């Protein structure tokens with residue numbers, strides 16, 4: 001299973017989600033995980049390095065890859081049960097290559113105008129990718145949401161905006177919480193720092209929703225391409241359900 005955390009907006013929380021997803025899949029789903037860092041800033045590689053220097057937590061495998069990485073990703077996908085790709089904050093050859101082979105793409109956006117403005121370009125990217133990779137299940141997730149009750153409307157409106165592009169947006173969101181920043185210290189994850197906390201709960205919801213719910217649009221496109229009966233492929237979801245303990 002290959003999972004891309006991507007998008008076109010800097011700072012939306014891609015690396016943070018990729019790191020926590022890798023820990024979630026390794027620790028809680030007991031999968032054999034490889035993290036691929038495609039961002040020249042090396043945010044996730046540095047996090048893994050700090051993690052692997054910390055004897056108190058389990059190690060995570062990580063490689064850096066740039067450019068035409070399609071074949072390399074396919075090869076990693078054959079060796080690891082889960083490959084988690086952190087693609088950095090802009091359109092790139094690596095991002096397109098990752099979208100051409102991924103099973104899932106999780107695309108974080110903050111409920112802010114400038115983040116939502118990237119939807120037009122990301123919509124193009126998704127549509128192009130689905131032509132070559134009809135199994136790709138894309139889902140947007142709202143991240144770093146304000147928790148004040150009078151801001152709830154902004155979150156709803158942002159979800160509606162994503163909906164107008166006919167893309168799936170997860171119900172689950174991340175709220176702005178200091179623990180996300182604090183956990184990055186020493187290569188740790190929110191799930192390890194406060195496993196019963198609110199941030200850990202919202203992350204588990206996000207990952208479960210991403211991996212276990214079918215993306216209707218991808219299914220329809222798959223149907224349109226194959227011209228067969230409308231029937232989703234549940235293989236990857238089944239395998240994660242089985243591995244989940």
Ligand SMILES: Nc1ncnc2c1ncn2[C@@H]1O[C@H](COP(=O)(O)OP(=O)(O)OP(=O)(O)O)[C@@H](O)[C@H]1O
Pocket residue numbers: 009010011012013014015016017039043088089090143144145174175176177178180181182184
């Ligand atoms: N839900 C959250 N609440 C508070 N802070 C958060 C949350 N999610 C991420 N952050 C913080 O926001 C900052 C940016 O996050 P991150 O590095 O994951 O973004 P990114 O999308 O990978 O950025 P880039 O485009 O530069 O790669 C980090 O300091 C991270 O700790």
Ligand SMILES: [Mg+2]
Pocket residue numbers: 014015016039043086088089
């Ligand atoms: Mg990043």
